[in-house]
Amino acid sequence: SQQGEEDPQALSIQEGENATMNCSYKTSINNLQWYRQNSGRGLVHLILIRSNEREKHSGRLRVTLDTSKKSSSLLITASRAADTASYFCATDARLTGGGNKLTFGTGTQLKVEL
Amino acid sequence: EPEVTQTPSHQVTQMGQEVILRCVPISNHLYFYWYRQILGQKVEFLVSFYNNEISEKSEIFDDQFSVERPDGSNFTLKIRSTKLEDSAMYFCASREDVPYEQYFGPGTRLTVT
Numbered sequence: 464s465q466q467g468e469e470d471p472q473a474l475s476i477q478e479g480e481n482a483t484m485n486c487s488y489k490t491s492i493n494n495l496q497w498y499r500q501n502s503g504r505g506l507v508h509l510i511l512i513r514s515n516e517r518e519k520h521s522g523r524l525r526v527t528l529d530t531s532k533k534s535s536s537l538l539i540t541a542s543r544a545a546d547t548a549s550y551f552c553a554t555d556a557r558l559t560g561g562g563n564k565l566t567f568g569t570g571t572q573l574k575v576e577l
Numbered sequence: 578e579p580e581v582t583q584t585p586s587h588q589v590t591q592m593g594q595e596v597i598l599r600c601v602p603i604s605n606h607l608y609f610y611w612y613r614q615i616l617g618q619k620v621e622f623l624v625s626f627y628n629n630e631i632s633e634k635s636e637i638f639d640d641q642f643s644v645e646r647p648d649g650s651n652f653t654l655k656i657r658s659t660k661l662e663d664s665a666m667y668f669c670a671s672r673e674d675v676p677y678e679q680y681f682g683p684g685t686r687l688t689v690t
Contacts, residue, residue, distance in 0.1 A: 504683065505683035564622045565610075
């Protein structure tokens with residue numbers, strides 16, 4: 464699989480349920496970031512987890528990171544119709560010039576139905 | 578809340594024409610990026626820019642592409658001679674030194690006909 468593969472590719476749930484999305488990657492990372500994209504729109508930053516962190520929370524979001532398995536998960540609790548979007552993980556690698564670049568996964572399309 | 582802005586939102590151009598996509602990053606940010614997303618595909622890194630020079634570029638970013646920060650606030654991506662396969666959504670992003678979160682603009686949809 465390629466760097467930053469999400470699964471499932473698509474997920475359909477009822478409002479109020481929890482949604483879990485997984486991301487696997489191949490190379491060493493400095494951190495991993497999750498983004499949301501509504502159809503045809505920009506990327507909204509959700510949360511960043513550093514390589515030395517195992518779990519992070521932000522509101523209804525919970526992210527875990529397992530660097531030994533090179534995987535991460537994003538849990539959205541008590542989902543709402545407004546959470547309907549595509550969710551991407553992006554691995555962050557430091558570059559020789561001192562900057563960083565994000566390598567995005569294929570994304571999970573989440574649909575939350577009323 | 579500060580945000581990255583991009584203009585235009587949609588640009589239609591003919592093959593072989595030059596286009597300039599414009600971005601205004603968040604004002605205190607130091608690192609600037611361009612990414613693109615071809616319809617239905619992954620978001621791909623194009624180039625990163627720091628301290629008035631390119632710090633990294635991808636294989637996609639060939640001689641047809643250039644970036645500039647002409648006036649300390651704008652950050653531009655120029656494609657000298659557009660090809661059909663350049664049709665994509667182009668995103669600008671910026672970040673502070675630390676933390677490392679990159680903040681993205683709403684994108685410019687480029688259509689090459």
